Amino acid sequence: AMIPPHMTVIEALRLIKGASSREMRRLFPSLSNFSWQTGYSIMTFDHRVLPRLVAYVERQRQHHSKKR
Structure with missing residues (x-):
């Protein structure tokens, strides 16, 4: 899916x-209390x-499980 040209990044992220x-x-x-953290980060590559x-990204689950 693409973000419509008239929509700002923050509007799209809010919807997502x-x-x-x-x-x-x-x-x-x-997970009835599930929510995303406040804010966002955007980068290009x-x-x-x-x-x-x-x-x-695939290593993140393993990386974060070691911190507990």
Whole structure:
């Protein structure tokens, strides 16, 4: 899906965060208090680094589980 040209990034993120929060609570009732953190971060990248970015995201679950 693409963000319509007339929509700001923050408007799009507000919609995405709201919809995904509702869906998480619907699919996982035990997460009734689920919400995203306040704020957002946006960055651009060259398509050539995409494999490294995907690997980074895939490592996050393991990385964060070690902190507990």
